[in-house]
Amino acid sequence: MKDTFVFLRTGVSGGTGTLSIRLSESLIKKGYEVLYICQEINDINNAENLKKLGVKIHKWKESKISNNLIQIYGSRKRYIFMTYSLNEFLLVESMKKYIHINNSILYVVHQYGLTKGYGVSNWLKPMLAIFYKRLVKKILNSERVIFMDDFIPSFTKKYYNLECNNMRSLIINLPMVVKKFDSNSVDNKLKLNIFNLLTISRAEFPFKGYLIGLIKEYNKLCEIYNDIELTIITFGQDVERINKEVNSLSREVKEKIHVYGQTSYSKLMNYFNKSHLYIGMGSTILDAANHSTPSLIVSQYTYDCFTSGFFHMQPNLLVAKENSYEGINTYIENVKNMGQKAYKELCIREYRTLSKNYNMNSFFDYLERDNSKSSDMLFSKYELTTYRVFSVIGQCVKLVRKNAIKERNK
Secondary structure, eight states: OOOOOEEEESSSSSHHHHHHHHHHHHHHTTTOOOEHHHHOOOOOHHHHHHHTTTTTEOOGGGGGGGHEEEEEEEEEEEEEESSSSSSHHHHHHHHTSSSEEEEEEEEESSSTSSSSTTTTOOTTHHHHHHHHHHHHHHHHHHOOOSSSSSSSHHHHHHHHTTTOTTTTGGGGGBBBBBOOOHHHHHHHTTOOOOOOEEEEEEOTTTTTTTTHHHHHHHHHHHTTTTTTEEEEEEETTTHHHHHHHHHHHHHHHHHEEEOOOOOOOOGGHHHHTTTTTEEEHHHHHHHHTTTOOOEEESSSSSSSSSEEEEGGTTTSSSOOOOOOEEEEEHHHHHHTOOOHHHHHHHHHHHHHHHHHHHHHHHHHHHTTTTOOOTOOOOOOHHHHHHHHHHHHHHHHHHHHHHHHHHHOOO
């Protein structure tokens, strides 16, 4: 009998939420029982999609996870855990004393996923970097970590000044259930009188600050064209900043921008099918290609909207390449003014890039490797205790910052 596969995450939203949905669908088809354990249900649509697939969702406090698993599923159950952050991975390691964990996988999908201490106070940063460098090196050598693209391992290696020769073998592009290319959808778009732009993103700044830049660039396009519309699907802590930016525009432009809130993953197809061009970063680039829609990949951590080109031009990187930034409007105008044949060829090229590089096979090949040592404790009691101390300090620092921001905004 297969081990039970467990996703352990703070919530169910964002790209990791939709990634978990895709993986769950394939895992269940392969005969795995799948659990999803989180501390909050922050995306009802994603939670419902997981339930429809047959995933059992549990909202538990971290301190209760081991006992709850034993009480509900028995003490003999064996597990494979998937996490998306270093804190979650270390939590799983600490639970190996109580439950049978045959394998634990850390899938790093964010550039700061392993870089603890980045951006914190000067007095704390050196201590964090020294301590976590030791832990990260152990994780890399154990091959219990995988990366979604080329950029993250390179960034991690540079941050910690690490010598690690196996990083390239740990890159597994985000797995997708690749659909059949929909030529009818492309034909239907070409019949529309309005050229439609689409972006989907959490309102989380400055990480996704490109949303503000996109609105500004769209406003410039409207000075030239009157047949372009922009759809923004977004939610999160900074959504009011987006609304404020939209409301600052003229009535004519504002009426052509459509802002929607949290939307079910299964319903996004309706928006892709009406869009000629997708603009964004991360896993939504793959969703666009999977729905026969070309994408421009934008830069992160900036309030400008720069791109390094189409998805097919950088197949293994889902954010804009550093030092390759260009203004986005030239690309948008080129697509808008393409002939039908050129546009169809662009859609096919984007789809083939997805099909070649982002199917499920690589992930399951990794999952089925010999993991006979993965059940061993990777860290000492001292390391896990020190991690918990640093974690508490980090939470206190975040709380102080959050309260300071609230005071400034009063």
